[in-house]
Amino acid sequence: MLAGERGEAVRLAMEILTKVGDIYGAEKMIEIASAHTVMTPYRDIMDAGVEICEKFAELGARYSVPTTLDPAGMDLQRWRELKIPEDYAERQMRIVRAQEKLGGIPVWTCTPYLHGNIPMPGQHLGWSESSAVVFANSVMGARTNRLTAVVDMAAGIVGRVPKFGLHLDENRQGKILVKINVKPKTLTDTDYPAIGYFIGKQVADKIPVLTGVPSSVSIDQLKNMGAAMAASGSVALYHISGVTSEAKNIDKSFQKGEWEDIVELRVRELKQTKEEMCTARAGEVDFITVGCPHYSIMEIRKLATLLKGKKIHKRTKFWIYTTKHVEMLAKRAGYSSIIEASGAQILTETCMLVSPTDIYGFKTLMTDSGKCAHYAPTLCKTEVVYGSIEDCVETAIKGSLQ
Numbered sequence: 167m168l169a170g171e172r173g174e175a176v177r178l179a180m181e182i183l184t185k186v187g188d189i190y191g192a193e194k195m196i197e198i199a200s201a202h203t204v205m206t207p208y209r210d211i212m213d214a215g216v217e218i219c220e221k222f223a224e225l226g227a228r229y230s231v232p233t234t235l236d237p238a239g240m241d242l243q244r245w246r247e248l249k250i251p252e253d254y255a256e257r258q259m260r261i262v263r264a265q266e267k268l269g270g271i272p273v274w275t276c277t278p279y280l281h282g283n284i285p286m287p288g289q290h291l292g293w294s295e296s297s298a299v300v301f302a303n304s305v306m307g308a309r310t311n312r313l314t315a316v317v318d319m320a321a322g323i324v325g326r327v328p329k330f331g332l333h334l335d336e337n338r339q340g341k342i343l344v345k346i347n348v349k350p351k352t353l354t355d356t357d358y359p360a361i362g363y364f365i366g367k368q369v370a371d372k373i374p375v376l377t378g379v380p381s382s383v384s385i386d387q388l389k390n391m392g393a394a395m396a397a398s399g400s401v402a403l404y405h406i407s408g409v410t411s412e413a414k415n416i417d418k419s420f421q422k423g424e425w426e427d428i429v430e431l432r433v434r435e436l437k438q439t440k441e442e443m444c445t446a447r448a449g450e451v452d453f454i455t456v457g458c459p460h461y462s463i464m465e466i467r468k469l470a471t472l473l474k475g476k477k478i479h480k481r482t483k484f485w486i487y488t489t490k491h492v493e494m495l496a497k498r499a500g501y502s503s504i505i506e507a508s509g510a511q512i513l514t515e516t517c518m519l520v521s522p523t524d525i526y527g528f529k530t531l532m533t534d535s536g537k538c539a540h541y542a543p544t545l546c547k548t549e550v551v552y553g554s555i556e557d558c559v560e561t562a563i564k565g566s567l568q
């Protein structure tokens with residue numbers, strides 16, 4: 167491949183992977199079951215990214231393993247209604263067309279593991295998107311490093327990645343013991359992103375092993391906790407003793423080794439973390455946004471129950487981000503009509519952080535997402551309020567926090 171025997175596109179992709187492998191001291195390449203690429207939102211990859219996608223497409227590259235696409239930089243159907251500038255949309259559509267040519271699976275989501283790209287335990291992957299990587303490694307027991315943009319495309323084209331980091335057994339060993347000392351039965355949906363946020367800050371990129379998380383924890387709670395952990399820190403793998411794939415017990419999680427440190431999270435730290443996640447505590451809220459990572463059908467169902475028969479305040483936008491699959495299910499189940507009747511709106515194939523929400527001049531954003539709370543001040547240029555979905559609905563109706 168490196169010699170160009172399978173064409174220039176494959177040679178170029180292999181050259182990228184080989185360079186990455188050299189930097190990290192990988193001894194060989196391994197085959198992957200799938201790839202997931204973040205070479206998708208114009209807002210992030212800009213003109214250079216458009217050119218790279220088009221260059222690979224023009225060279226005749228095709229993904230050789232199933233490769234799913236992360237969210238685009240705008241709602242691909244409603245962008246005009248959302249007043250996305252024409253020149254931005256035109257560049258975004260160039261990315262869409264190039265990714266179509268490459269054969270990317272157009273799920274346009276950060277939750278590919280809920281939408282067809284579902285790895286088996288132990289399978290090697292070439293994924294980017296921090297929230298998806300941490301889910302694949304931790305919950306599904308698959309193996310992927312946090313690839314960067316372009317390297318993820320190269321992995322999809324070649325169908326291989328250099329073998330280093332989390333592909334190796336010894337690098338999946340827990341390093342920090344995190345004791346969740348909160349009564350398991352009292353843990354709510356809002357606690358999990360805050361737990362993730364706290365752990366990310368404490369452990370940075372080390373592998374935490376959590377105790378005290380009940381086995382009744384849901385997929386959505388793990389999805390939202392991992393996303394926050396990967397945002398406030400750069401965690402790509404966590405173990406939950408007795409719950410996640412490679413953590414049958416403490417010994418397994420630490421591979422019989424010792425932990426480097428112990429971190430404790432009690433009710434007090436949980437409360438403090440939720441406070442730290444907010445930059446505003448009173449006043450008007452003009453943007454309520456959920457679905458980071460993309461909302462599942464279960465989360466949409468819960469939101470529809472909360473919004474039933476309610477009207478959100480006229481000054482407030484309430485945008486819910488999800489996939490086309492979930493939107494279709496929500497329509498069929500009647501959740502969409504309830505949500506829309508309240509004045510809230512379901513947007514698809516993008517999100518509040520990778521689309522240009524800063525163009526609307528929102529002042530205060532409220533969310534139930536730990537990842538969104540972390541990035542909103544920089545990417546949406548707003549004050550941020552973190553709260554439960556119940557709090558988000560209550561605030562949306564009043565248009566303010568009090």
Ligand code: F3S
Pocket residue numbers: 236237275276297393457458459460487516517518519520537538
């Ligand atoms: Fe997904 Fe956008 Fe959040 S890509 S994890 S919804 S930042």
